[in-house]
Amino acid sequence: MEEAKLTLLLDDRSGLPIYTQIVNQIQSQLVNGILKPGDQLPTVRAMAQELRVNFNTVARAYRILDEERIISTQQGRGTFITEIPPPEVSVRLRYESLSALTQRFINEAFRLGFSEREVSQMVRDNLKSMKEAIITDSE
Amino acid sequence: MEEAKLTLLLDDRSGLPIYTQIVNQIQSQLVNGILKPGDQLPTVRAMAQELRVNFNTVARAYRILDEERIISTQQGRGTFITEIPPPEVSVRLRYESLSALTQRFINEAFRLGFSEREVSQMVRDNLKSMKEAIITDSE
DNA sequence: CTTTTATTGTACTAATTGTATCATTGTAAC
DNA sequence: GTTACAATGATACAATTAGTACAATAAAAG
Structure with a gap:
């Protein structure tokens, strides 16, 4: 590092x-x-x-x-x-990469005082609106 | 204070x-x-x-x-x-704060080639294991 | 109470970093 | 030989961070 x-x-x-x-x-x-x-x-x-x-x-x-x-x-x-590039890396490395990224995110959110409910709700909302944005783009 | x-x-x-x-x-x-x-x-x-x-x-x-x-x-x-900002401002800032953090996380995960399913699953798992860790700690 | 000293933020400048644009060079195709 | 294009170089620029001197306030000394 x-x-x-x-x-x-x-x-x-x-x-x-x-x-x-x-x-x-x-x-x-x-x-x-x-x-x-x-x-x-x-x-x-x-x-x-x-x-x-x-x-x-x-x-x-x-x-x-x-x-x-x-x-x-x-x-x-x-x-x-930045992070490990996705290409041909093993499944395990891939998993660990996402896990590390997620932990950093959650730790940060908790450190800032957000609750588990708020975090999971926000993730859901963001994923949802992102999917809709993709659909809209491709029209 | x-x-x-x-x-x-x-x-x-x-x-x-x-x-x-x-x-x-x-x-x-x-x-x-x-x-x-x-x-x-x-x-x-x-x-x-x-x-x-x-x-x-x-x-x-x-x-x-x-x-x-x-x-x-x-x-x-x-x-x-400074002294108290209006409550609705505070609420809005709080929402925007978590939203921005979440968007950065999701963008990063997508950039690494992870699917929506993988991301939400990983978030669930992490939140779950974190909760268990807290319970274990307090025994 | 006045003076001195330390602490704090401010202002301005310099140094360091990547970016953008265009010029030059070399090489291949014709 | 001329042309076209890709690679590299030169120069000016913009963003971020660092260095230095300073001003305002507070605390200490007298």
Whole structure:
């Protein structure tokens, strides 16, 4: 949950653009557990200097990862790893991921003084209105 | 009517700037009665140290809350929760507070590819096991 | 009571971060 | 060779946070 050292290796012979290599390597480091949710990535400029590339190239990689919801970039603050991506992860990991997310949510709600009834009611209402919104959108 | 301990939790994954997180949480704690009218908030420097952020970040949050008339900041004295807001405002704020928290949770869960069924099931399970834990603790 | 000191929030500026836009470069297709 | 396009670089910008000096109030010292 801290800032990662994050050593990436660029390969000129790979034929892949730099930003793609950065995307791939961050993805694999996440899958391998080298990067974990909450970790802060190096700033675009720091990583750019490390890799001797323009910081916009790193920014491009970060933007792609952000669009894939793998990281969360925040102007003025930095970039952070979000949750485990859904793809091919095992059923167990998937379950644990949702469980952790739910526990954080419920703990927060309780900490703020909301009751069990209020929480479950609000979840129901939100899910319901979200479903209706989807139906409306597709008309 | 005394100074609050006021434990706030910052979350890097939330995507929200620190000052916004502080604003949201103080609002929530107010509408849930954790903070009461007249309560003194920690000084900007004390809270900053607690959260390991710059005190100007806390000051920014306090300034926003001050503009919303939720708190009253007084140079040289401190910051205090203002006197009773109209009850219907309080109720509305309370609802909106939980609604916003819930929406963030559900959006995140959907983003991770979980279905509506999975989400509501997980919420039920978590609430249930939490209730049992409380019962067990009190034996 | 007056003066001094400490504590508190404020104002302004600087530094750090990601973003947006356009220019340059290189490569492939024609 | 020209053109088209993708990748990268340069520059300016915006958002957030940090640093510094200051003003108002309270508390302490005398």
